Amino acid sequence: MKAVGLIVEYNPFHNGHLYHLNASREAADAEVVICVMSGYFLQRGEPALLPRRERTKMALRSGADLVVELPYIFSSQHADWFARGAVSVLEQLGTDTICFGSEQGDIKPFLKLLEFLQTRREEYSSYIKSFSKQGFSYPKAASMAFQQLAPDRELPDLTKPNNILGFHYIQAIHDLQSSIQPETVRRMQAGYHDETLSSSAISSATSIRRRLIEEKQPVHTVQEAVPEASFQVMESFINDGSFFYDWEKYYPYLQAKALTLSPSLLSELYEAEEGIHHRFQSFIKTENSFHAFMSALKTKRYTWTRLQRFAVQVLTGTFKKEAGAALASNGADHIRILGMNPQGQAYLNRVKKQCALPLFSKLPKHKTLQQQLDEKAAMAYYLPLPPASRKKRWRQEYEQPPIILKERT
Structure with a gap:
């Protein structure tokens, strides 16, 4: 069973994510789509709009086959550690291909970029240090250093957020000596940071969150920007008396x-x-x-x-x-399963004997350090809830099994 891996946050799962999921399955000619999804706190240092269980439902009902968690120590990190953690999980799950969305839309320039920076690593690092000393942030210093090297115009633009993450996935595959093949699909229409909903069917997650959180608009106002499964999950979540987290x-x-x-x-x-x-x-x-x-x-x-x-x-x-x-292992030290459908379950049964990492459906009694940090993140995430609801959610951390869809969507 050929598997394609997606590294995701789904904050929330929108139409662009649905396009990426389907396009990735097609580009990789894959029978199984595995999503490594951040849990409670995300790569840009934000709490997830909805808990991971709700976002897992969105993914599975929209076509994902297996959803596993990216441990907290990697999920709220700068791009290199974020990528390394996610790639290490997909490697252990026997993933054939990682497919990411990018502004570039073609994998060959990314591979050329890896070779380019490998040969000029010392010079690149020197420029970064120089610009950092001038008071620029690391991302800005890295972007300026890249431009200073006068790269070929055919190389990906590292000022674009999805290109940056994509390159770090390829770098992680190289550094971990993984056999995973990288692939990319072009990001459609809405930009990563766009703050207003698009008139088309694809809007950014940022614009959707802005509509729901800052503008305090009801869920139905973003219905056209998300698949029906996502809309139903969000509507049910709010109707049950919950709120979106920010x-x-x-x-x-x-x-x-x-x-x-x-x-x-x-x-x-x-x-x-x-x-x-x-x-x-x-x-x-x-x-x-x-x-x-x-x-x-x-x-x-x-x-x-x-x-x-x-x-x-x-x-x-x-x-x-x-x-x-927690980072000393240079990758994830466990895999927590969040949800699956029959296809995902069959795939997991096939690869789990070859997986060197322990697989968990809920937090064990004796936890690794990474799992201890996962637990602290969960405890912190639910702090805004009333005491009774908070207690219920904390208990679910230990008692709730993964979500299992009876049929493949």
Whole structure:
């Protein structure tokens, strides 16, 4: 059974994701689509709009065959660790191809780019250090360094967010000496950061979240931008008395964490670099909302994304020492199964004997360090809920089995 792997967040699953899933299956000529999905906190340092169980339902009902979780220590990371964690999971699951969406839309320039940067790695790193010392953020410094090397115009544009992630997937495949073949499909229409809903059927996840969170519009106002399965999951979620998660709901908890830790202890949290914790602790005393806090905190050096990632580490209480130990394996140390259909179940039964990592359907009693961090992330994610609901969700972390669809969609 040939399998294609997708590295996803589905925040939420929209029409562009449906196109990517179907196009990837076709491009890889795959019988099985495996999704490695971030759990509660995402790559740009944001809480997921909906819990992972709801997003798993969206994926399975829209055509995915198997959904597994990307451990927390990789899900809220800069692109290289994010990619390395996800690729390591797909490698262990015997995936034949990884297919990602990109602005480039052609895999050959990415492979050419890998060779180009491999031969000029020292020069590239030197330029990054030079631009970083001038006060530019790492992403900006890396982009400027790339342009400084005067690359061939046929190479992918590394100022584009999906091209950047795609290149890191290819880099991770190379570094892990994986046999997985990379493939890409062109990202359709809406840009990654577009904040307004498109008049076409494909809108960005950012614009959908903005409509639901900032504009406080009802779910039916985004119905045309998402598959029917996603709309039904979101509508049911809200009708059951739940709410969509965003940073504003966590701000009181973030304040409490940040202001009750000493500066020295705050500096020991993961991502606390270059004195960022001093600025963080100073501004969080005076600002009344997360957005106001971030607007005051952001500088040319400290990007919004970097600051959000540090905020996640503060909220979850993740320290450098434990993060370093969790990353020492250079990839995932377990695979947690979130959901599957009959095709996915058959595939999993076929490959699990060759999988070197333990497979789990729920958190075990004796946890690895990565699983301990997963648990802390889950505990933090549900903090905004009322006590009874919070207790229920926490209990489900240990008791709920994976979602199993009886039929393939």
